[in-house]
Amino acid sequence: MIEADNLSKSYRVADKQPGLMGTLRHFFRRKHKTVEAVKSVSFNIEPGEVVGFLGPNGAGKTTALKMLTGLIHPTDGSVSVAGHRPFARKAAFLKQITLVMGQKQQLLWDLPASESLRINAAIYDIDDTEAKRRIDTLAEMLSLDEELTKPVRKLSLGERMKCELLAALLHNPKVLFLDEPTLGLDVNAQATVRQFLRDYNKEHEATVLLTSHYMADITALCERVMLIHKGSLIYDGSLDGILNQFAPYREVKVELAEPITNGQMDTYGEVQSIDGRVARLIVQRDALTRTVDRLLAERDVCDMTVTDPPIEEVIGRVFTDGVAD
Amino acid sequence: MTRYLRTLRRFWSASFSAEMEYRANFVVATVVSVLNLVGGVFTIWLFFTGRDDLGGWSMTQALLVMGIFTLLSGVSDALLVPNLSRIVHFVQQGTLDYVLLKPIDSQYYLSTRNLSPWGLPNILFGLGVISYCVVKLDLPPSAFGIAALAVALAMAVVYSLWFMLASITIWFVKVYNVTHVLQSFMEAGKYPMSAFPHAYRVVLTFVIPVAFMTTVPAQLILGKAGGDWFAIAAMLAVGLFIVSRLWWRFALRFYTSASS
Known part of the structure; x- marks a missing residue:
């Protein structure tokens, strides 16, 4: 379902010394250095697998996710997701994937989530009865009810995240990319989100690639984890295997x-x-x-x-x- | 196509109901557009005290230019300002990623997402002034058709320039003010181009085509300019629109290779 072969991404970033002198020197004589955010990462994820993507901040997780979703172009190597080359961002590809970012929201702030859902239904070309059926099912799984008709700005972080998930899954994507989906949620909300993801994965046989800082997310959801460190994949296997290999x-x-x-x-x-x-x-x-x-x-x-x-x-x-x- | 129209309806009904939360804005928008209109009419009246003709334009003809300007301002307030000035937020907050992952044209999404009702007073006044001038000048009913087409072409010119300026924020988030420069140039479109000294006229025609926003449409309606000007205006509108699409693609190439 997801195949990455020697996937690499490097950036040229400005190398600026601190302070006023550094700024001036930088203005006249720009120095750049190349940062390798992701280095020759290869893996293969089967349909229906739930894989945890672990690494400290700046390890290259988000960069890798962005290459897999087609938001950024790999410097080297190749990716295939659901049989498509992500970077072309063809509609047929986009309709099969979704990206949820814990720290960014797509719902309209001033309006109830139901308005955003209506818009997404139109964009993904889902007719009204089908959209209503899906919303009802997902809302029940997430135990959402009148939250959908309250302006998003009045919702708690946990309620908002649940609405975000609903909006992100309305088009029944086959591949889910989740970047810190439980960020900042309290323990109960985290548990609901986890349970929901597990159910969704079972019901739709969706492939899930998830990053999280909360180990509980990973242990609850993922049988397989990939550890990424300084841009390189250092481990790919079962959660238990980590103990054998590193501990x-x-x-x-x-x-x-x-x-x-x-x-x-x-x-x-x-x-x-x-x-x-x-x-x-x-x-x-x-x-x-x-x-x-x-x-x-x-x-x-x-x-x-x-x-x-x-x-x-x-x-x-x-x-x-x-x-x- | 039906998908795009259905999306548009939902975009607009959603943003309309969001804006309606702030009803006081409507009063403010109406007062502002009345003041603008009165100020503009007063200036024209001053120009024409003691004479009937200014650079080949009669007072009613000059008023037609102002009507077109008012209509364009209304459409800008309704569609361009609420959408194009928000592109910078999408870039800043990183939510442009969500837009790019929707199976819909991203330029379409960013340009039509919002509709503000606060442009309505200007749109109505603009239409009123144009109609008044067409009737007062005894123009044939076909003038209305020409007006619709000419204003649509002018709108395409304004949109394309504005969109290209707004998308510069992909590179330099801090330059979002750049669209104000365009807005100030557009102010010059309140009056017929011949009201300006020659050097300005050249700039306002060829560098920033303000002439094509109001003066040329007015000339087309009045029959002062013929079919060849229609062709030029159409080519400019279509050309700029195509350039804006290519420009956006170029900007996205940069965005998707540089962002982390």
């Missing part, structure tokens, strides 16, 4: 019968914390069973849990430490 360790929490003294646990693994009779240790995965055996044999263990480290932490570490470099 080959587990967190072991043991509770002993007696208070633990400092240094006592150092031989088992990297000590995270000691609190009375409870210790938290980081243990390499290949040493896990051995360590657990030793603990049970050598110490008076009351309770023990072994968990994966939180995925946010792992991904955060990947991006800050630059494991990929």
Whole structure:
């Protein structure tokens, strides 16, 4: 459904020194540097897949999304979405995709969302009965009702986002590009949006590519994630696979019968914390069973849990430490 | 085509109801257009005190130019100002992306999206003044048809120039004021071109074709200019419109390669 092959985008940006002198020098003698926003990214997304696109700010996520939707022209490489070359922005292509940007809105500010929906119905050539049927279905899925007839400026952020989604999906797109769709929403609204996206994906077998800063969005929706870092794709696979690849360790929490003294646990693994009779240790995965055996044999263990480290932490570490470099 | 018309109807009904929220504007717009009209008529009256002819134009003929100007201002207020001055917001807020991803011509979308009822007073006064002049000058009824066509061509000229200036904001967001320059030049269209010194006339005809906005349509209605002028006006209108479309495509090429 979405194929990218060696997709690259570089910009020429002005290289200006700060301050008045820098400005003057820049005025007379312009210096430019080339920024590679996306570097040879290749991937293939099958119909119906929900893929999470992760990366820190400025990693190139939005640039990549814009190339996939046809808003910007790739410097190099090729893209195909739903069998079309996006940049031609042919009507047949545009009718099959949608883009939702959490920080930009398309609804008319002074008018109820229903007016924007009427306009979108006309633009996408959907007749009135069909449009009404779709609006009713989507509104029910999103639990929207009189919000649709209130001026958009009077809606809360969560209500507005739900209306935005409705407007973006009225034409039954097959491919959804979602850039931070839950940005700034409270926990309840986030959950509604997530549930809705999951239902929509099931019902329409739509392909979804989503970026988000909220790990909960990704874990709730995506079986597959792509990590992008400094413009390069550093990981493409299942969410669990990230742990195996970037976090080959587990967190072991043991509770002993007696208070633990400092240094006592150092031989088992990297000590995270000691609190009375409870210790938290980081243990390499290949040493896990051995360590657990030793603990049970050598110490008076009351309770023990072994968990994966939180995925946010792992991904955060990947991006800050630059494991990929 | 029917899709574009249906879209247009919805565009206009939506923006009309949005504007109607601010009813006081209607009173203001009416007062402003009355004052403008009275001021313009007074100036013409001053020109013609003590003489019947000014550069080959009688007072009623000069009034016809003003009628066309008033009508054009009304149409600009209704359609051009509310749409073209907003292009800069689409660029600034990045919502131009949404427009470009709609399966509809983006120039059409940006140019027709809004309709403001506040141009209505000027449109009505303009039509009134034109009708008064046609009747007073004893012109044949066909003059109305010629007037409609000539004003439509003038409108195309104004639109194309305005649109091209407004789309400069794709490159330089800060120059959105540039359309005011065009508006001030258009003010010169209140009076027949022969009211201006020769050098100005050249500029207002060939550099910024203000002459084609009001004076030439008036000459066509009055029968002062023949079919050849009609052809020139039509070529200019169609030519500028085509250039505006090419220009927009060029601007978008820049937008889509430079924005991040």
